[in-house]
Amino acid sequence: MPRPLILSLDGREFPVQIQKIDRDKLYGKVDIEAFDEKGNSAQLFVLAPDGKTLIDRGGTALATVDEDGNSVSRADLIAVDEEGEKIDTVTSSFNQVNVLKRAKEEDYLSQLVKSVYLIDPVEGADKKYLQDHVSAGLIFNFDFSYRGGLEYDNAYILGNKSDTFMVVGKPAELEFVKLNQSVDLDTTEEEDVSADEISFDDLR
Amino acid sequence: MPINISNAKRRDAVVAMEGLYARRQVQYLDSHRRPVRTRKLLKTDVTHDLPELMKKRKTPAALANALIKEDPEIDIEEFGMFLADTSRVYVTKKGIVHLIEEQEIVYNPDGTVREKRPRKKDPQNINTDVPLKWTGKFIKKQEAIQKFVFTNKKQLVHVNGLTFDFLYDMAKTLQKKDSLLLIRGGEKGDQPVIMNRGGKAYNAFLEGRVKGDSYCLILHLSNMELKRPKEVESNGKE
Numbered sequence: 001m002p003r004p005l006i007l008s009l010d011g012r013e014f015p016v017q018i019q020k021i022d023r024d025k026l027y028g029k030v031d032i033e034a035f036d037e038k039g040n041s042a043q044l045f046v047l048a049p050d051g052k053t054l055i056d057r058g059g060t061a062l063a064t065v066d067e068d069g070n071s072v073s074r075a076d077l078i079a080v081d082e083e084g085e086k087i088d089t090v091t092s093s094f095n096q097v098n099v100l101k102r103a104k105e106e107d108y109l110s111q112l113v114k115s116v117y118l119i120d121p122v123e124g125a126d127k128k129y130l131q132d133h134v135s136a137g138l139i140f141n142f143d144f145s146y147r148g149g150l151e152y153d154n155a156y157i158l159g160n161k162s163d164t165f166m167v168v169g170k171p172a173e174l175e176f177v178k179l180n181q182s183v184d185l186d187t188t189e190e191e192d193v194s195a196d197e198i199s200f201d202d203l204r
Numbered sequence: 205m206p207i208n209i210s211n212a213k214r215r216d217a218v219v220a221m222e223g224l225y226a227r228r229q230v231q232y233l234d235s236h237r238r239p240v241r242t243r244k245l246l247k248t249d250v251t252h253d254l255p256e257l258m259k260k261r262k263t264p265a266a267l268a269n270a271l272i273k274e275d276p277e278i279d280i281e282e283f284g285m286f287l288a289d290t291s292r293v294y295v296t297k298k299g300i301v302h303l304i305e306e307q308e309i310v311y312n313p314d315g316t317v318r319e320k321r322p323r324k325k326d327p328q329n330i331n332t333d334v335p336l337k338w339t340g341k342f343i344k345k346q347e348a349i350q351k352f353v354f355t356n357k358k359q360l361v362h363v364n365g366l367t368f369d370f371l372y373d374m375a376k377t378l379q380k381k382d383s384l385l386l387i388r389g390g391e392k393g394d395q396p397v398i399m400n401r402g403g404k405a406y407n408a409f410l411e412g413r414v415k416g417d418s419y420c421l422i423l424h425l426s427n428m429e430l431k432r433p434k435e436v437e438s439n440g441k442e
Contacts, residue, residue: 023355023427024313025433025435026313027313028310028311028312028313028318029311031309031311032309033306033307033308034294035304036305040298041296042296042301044293045250046292046293047290047291047292048246048249049289054250055246055250056250056253058247059247059248059249059253060245062242063242064232064240065242065243066240072240077232077233078233082229105345109422112224112226113355118433150230158349158350160431163431163432167353172224172225172357173225173226174359175359176418177361178416178417
């Protein structure tokens with residue numbers, strides 16, 4: 001059984017399992033097959049700048065290099081923050097109790113989403129107290145790192161009537177832009193719409 | 205990137221749409237505290253892949269011997285070269301082809317094939333003669349957050365004084381309503397938003413924020429709902 005993630009809300013602890021979900025799991029996926037004009041199967045490759053070297057999947061790698069273009073071993077790299085100060089590593093969120101804090105809708109909407117997880121209680125536990133809160137529209141957050149590393153991501157805990165989810169990401173660099181003055185305009189043809197009326201199945 | 209969008213009065217304007225990025229907080233230095241960077245390099249090419257190497261040798265054992273003695277999988281001259289300006293090409297047994305037909309295979313979430321069809325590459329609809337439509341359909345932020353995953357975001361920015369007023373007003377209206385506005389494309393305003401030809405289709409929602417005489421207009425793009433996959437429901441939920 002995978003290690004549980006322990007969430008804490010109002011002093012209550014919820015050992016949960018997380019499962020990554022994505023569009024493919026909800027709606028399926030689309031693969032592309034290609035053929036030449038005679039019906040022969042064609043495969044997609046990367047063509048190197050020399051115009052002749054063909055590269056298949058796995059044929060490229062990323063390397064860290066110094067100013068002179070020499071390869072630098074990962075073990076020799078020093079991670080620093082914007083001020084040039086060395087960064088201490090963070091521990092995996094699975095190794096600690098993660099205390100949930102109330103979050104604002106605005107902060108959640110400012111987030112660039114990296115991953116979405118479904119949250120279920122581990123066997124024998126329940127998450128009713130947490131579920132009741134997220135069902136009511138409350139959002140919580142905590143610092144999250146799957147394996148530990150140099151920095152945390154933001155994890156937001158939210159949900160609908162029946163399920164709880166964890167949405168992981170980083171805040172976007174939003175900018176308030178200004179110039180001149182504002183003008184009031186009337187809105188027309190306003191209509192309240194239910195989210196259920198918007199189709200997601202046909203987005204291909 | 206320009207975007208042609210209309211407001212509640214059905215006036216339209218071309219404004220700028222910018223990508224949003226997370227602030228990079230971690231930087232790496234080498235042991236002399238000099239900055240480093242990441243480069244893509246060539247690890248191997250198709251002429252050194254297993255199928256090609258096997259063509260010249262009858263058995264896996266013969267290839268294994270060759271790998272030990274001759275290193276036929278390595279091209280000392282080429283491998284390790286930095287790659288930039290690469291392109292993607294289709295290749296058949298006869299070489300690179302330029303004229304191809306593409307077919308889509310649509311799979312259900314359980315992996316079964318639902319449909320096979322010729323690939324249709326819909327054109328982008330964010331900057332055409334037909335502006336993206338202010339549908340007048342508002343969704344409360346809380347409801348939208350509980351229903352959709354916003355997988356991508358863009359920020360709309362004015363390009364002159366006139367469009368500043370245009371966008372500022374949109375932001376102000378949206379902030380006042382505490383709602384996201386559904387944005388649609390196409391003549392009838394019934395199509396999802398497509399950023400580039402053949403690209404992903406998104407349901408798009410506009411959010412506005414105002415702070416004094418400045419504004420922030422965010423286009424939230426979503427191609428999935430926040431819900432439990434059916435497969436997980438049957439396996440994991442009582």
